[in-house]
Each structure stands twice: as C-alpha cells, then as structure tokens.
Amino acid sequence: MFNNMTLSDSAQQEADLPGSVLLIIGMVVVAACLFLAMSLVQFQSTDQPLVTLVVSNLEQSGVENPVTAVLLNFRSYDTLLEVAVLLIVALAVMPFSLQDTRLPFIKVSEPVERSLVLEAFLRWLLPAIIVTSGYLLWTGAVLPGGAFQAGALLAGAGILLLLAGHHSFNFNAPTARLLLVVGLAMFLLVGAGVVLSSGIALAYPVAMAGMLILVIEVAATITIAAVLVLLFCALQIEPLGPQPNRVEKEKHS
Amino acid sequence: MISGELFIDLLLGSGALVTAILCLTAKDLFQAILLFISMGLLVTLAWVRLGAWDIAIAEAAIGAGLTGALLIATRRQLNQ
Amino acid sequence: MTQALLYGVFGIALFGIGLFGVLAIAHVVKKILAINICGVGVFMVFIANASSGAAPDFVPHAMVLTGIVVAVAGTAMALSLVVRINALEKPEEGA
Numbered sequence: 562m563f564n565n566m567t568l569s570d571s572a573q574q575e576a577d578l579p580g581s582v583l584l585i586i587g588m589v590v591v592a593a594c595l596f597l598a599m600s601l602v603q604f605q606s607t608d609q610p611l612v613t614l615v616v617s618n619l620e621q622s623g624v625e626n627p628v629t630a631v632l633l634n635f636r637s638y639d640t641l642l643e644v645a646v647l648l649i650v651a652l653a654v655m656p657f658s659l660q661d662t663r664l665p666f667i668k669v670s671e672p673v674e675r676s677l678v679l680e681a682f683l684r685w686l687l688p689a690i691i692v693t694s695g696y697l698l699w700t701g702a703v704l705p706g707g708a709f710q711a712g713a714l715l716a717g718a719g720i721l722l723l724l725a726g727h728h729s730f731n732f733n734a735p736t737a738r739l740l741l742v743v744g745l746a747m748f749l750l751v752g753a754g755v756v757l758s759s760g761i762a763l764a765y766p767v768a769m770a771g772m773l774i775l776v777i778e779v780a781a782t783i784t785i786a787a788v789l790v791l792l793f794c795a796l797q798i799e800p801l802g803p804q805p806n807r808v809e810k811e812k813h814s
Numbered sequence: 815m816i817s818g819e820l821f822i823d824l825l826l827g828s829g830a831l832v833t834a835i836l837c838l839t840a841k842d843l844f845q846a847i848l849l850f851i852s853m854g855l856l857v858t859l860a861w862v863r864l865g866a867w868d869i870a871i872a873e874a875a876i877g878a879g880l881t882g883a884l885l886i887a888t889r890r891q892l893n894q
Numbered sequence: 895m896t897q898a899l900l901y902g903v904f905g906i907a908l909f910g911i912g913l914f915g916v917l918a919i920a921h922v923v924k925k926i927l928a929i930n931i932c933g934v935g936v937f938m939v940f941i942a943n944a945s946s947g948a949a950p951d952f953v954p955h956a957m958v959l960t961g962i963v964v965a966v967a968g969t970a971m972a973l974s975l976v977v978r979i980n981a982l983e984k985p986e987e988g989a
Binding site: 819827828831834835837838847850853861863865869873876877881889892 | 907928955
C-alpha cells in the first residue's frame, strides 16, 4: 500500500490500487466512522470540571481572555513544548539552506521579474499587517488573539515580501538564529526565573503574571513568525543535492 | 421546518465535507490545493459558528493562508 | 439534534474522508492533504464537544490552537522532504 507512492503531477497512477482493496479500505473506514459516531452520540458530558476551574481562576492568570490564560498560564507546558516543536522543525529544514553564515539576514537585490502590482500593494499592506499583528498580540490579553495569530500574520507579511522578489532572507545569519530561538529561550528563562518567587516552574506570581505573559508572547510571536517564514524559504530555494546549475558552470570553466 | 441557524450549520458542515472529497478526488494537484484552501475557509466559518474566535483567526491565517502558500511553493518545485 | 452533535458528526466524517485518502491515494502531496483533512476533523470533534455545555470549555480551544500550529509545522516538514526526494530522483529520470 505504501510502496507505490508517486510524486508526478499527472494523476494516471492514482487508481493503481485494485478496486477490491479500495472497497475493503472504504468499508473499514466507514465502519470505524460509524463506531466513532455512535460513541459520540452516547457520550454525555454533563459536568465540565475544567470550565469552572478556568473561570474561577481567571482573575489570578493576569489576562482576561480565557484561551490565552489556558495557553500561557494554566497549561503553559503545552505552549512551551509547542515552541520547542517549532524549533525542532526549523532545525530539521535548516540543512536545505547552504548560505554563508557571514552574509546578513536580509539581502536586498534586484528581482528577476518585477510585479508592479504586488510591489505597490505591499507598500500599503505591509505596514497594515505589522500593525494588525501587534494589535492582535496586545489584544490577546482581553479579546480573541494572541501570539499564534500575530506570529502567523507576521509570517504572512514575510512571505509576501519574499514573493515580491526584492528581499531574500538568509536563515544561517546569527540574527536569524537569534530570532529562531528567542521564543523558547525567553519561555525557559521566565519559567525558570519564577521558581525564585513561587517555587514552581512556570507558576507566575499573580501580581506580575500579566507582564510576564506579555513578554513571553512577544518573544513567541517573533519565533513563530521566523520559523514559518523559514519553512516557506526551505520550499522556495533550490534544495541541495544534485544542483544542475553548478554542474553546468563547472563544465563551462 | 428547520431553523435558520441549523440550516447554516448544515450548509457549512456539508460544504466542508464536499470540498474535502473534491480535494482528494481532483485530478490536478493545483485544483486539489485550491479546494483544500476553500475547505480551510469553510472550516473557519464553522469555528465562528461554534464560538471559537481564537481558533477562527488562527485557522484563517495558518490553515488557509500559510498552508496554501507552502503547498503552492511545493507544487512549483515539483513541476520544475 | 444539537449544534454540537451535528458538528461532531461532520468532524468524524471529515476524519473518515482523510483516513481513506491517506490509505488509498498514491500521490504523496495529496496524502499530506489527506492527513491535514484528518486533523481538521479531529479539531472539529474537539471544538464541537467543547461547545456542548452551557459555557464553552476553553481548554480544548487552547489545545486545538496549539494543534493547528504544530500541524502546519509538520506539513511543512513533510513537504520539504517531498521536495528533497523529488530533487534526488529527477536526474535519474533525465539520464
């Protein structure tokens, strides 16, 4: 079943599983779904202890948005590990970029083909995106929003900037590496630092909770945006391995 | 007679299902990617209907926007 | 039929569609799309369940928010592996 994977864009090979196998797979999947649906109908969650816990402890969390409170205070281990997962993914795709570490983070160059509409559009859009992202980050304490949404928006701005072609990012530069780790580093630093006052890792003192959460969120936003842009860059640039251009150059010389 | 709210829920849910099926049965990869993005947007509306505003914002930015950009970049690399 | 149950069933159906896609489709990028559809189905069951009570439960909301970001990171890593495999296989086809 997993041996005949294909990468080609033409879809002729898609139906190369025999019909009988497809039928069996379909029947198994349908049976599993029916079982899940039945258990969902029978499942009655009458009491929700977590709801009352979140609501009654919201005042001590330092923020008013319950989702942010859960993410960055009550279950901050989840978010800490998530930022760590992002860093691991970033490290996994890093080998794709072979740029020099001494080159600057942002390189400005003349694009191969200019798209005037996108450039003019970006002139207005980029500042708006950055301001919106900051707003989402700030308002995350009270209203829906927060580090993830702000980071995703910033990453969108970075990808648009890449698509315009004037700028390119070198994620091997020291600045870029700093951006990639600042979220996790700040999270760990604050999490370890509060041990001094409360004795438990990641248990913020109530008086400073709001400020500490904001500090962590700013750092996490930067890291999330940087990692997401790096992921896009890793797909954009020519992957290492066989590099036809280089071979041709060697032949010419 | 079903109420208006239930009608919207049914429409959003079945719309997401249909776009998911069309996405996986599409012959062209580009078509599949576009249908996947549309499914993300329909699901975003479903999150709003379920009162999960934070997730709706994140899904609109990540699920529909960034994933689509990543998939289209991959397709360009594969076609080179 | 309540809203929570309706979306729960839709979530399970999405999961089923994605699962079938993962098993039946040969094209790797579409397999990745199918895994994502699976994930969306799981998220929908979570959120539908969270909204079933009188007040929404915010813990599943936070977990799904984390899950969305991790899902896009995993997708990106899978796609970069696809691009790499494709780059390694191409010259052999041409030669």
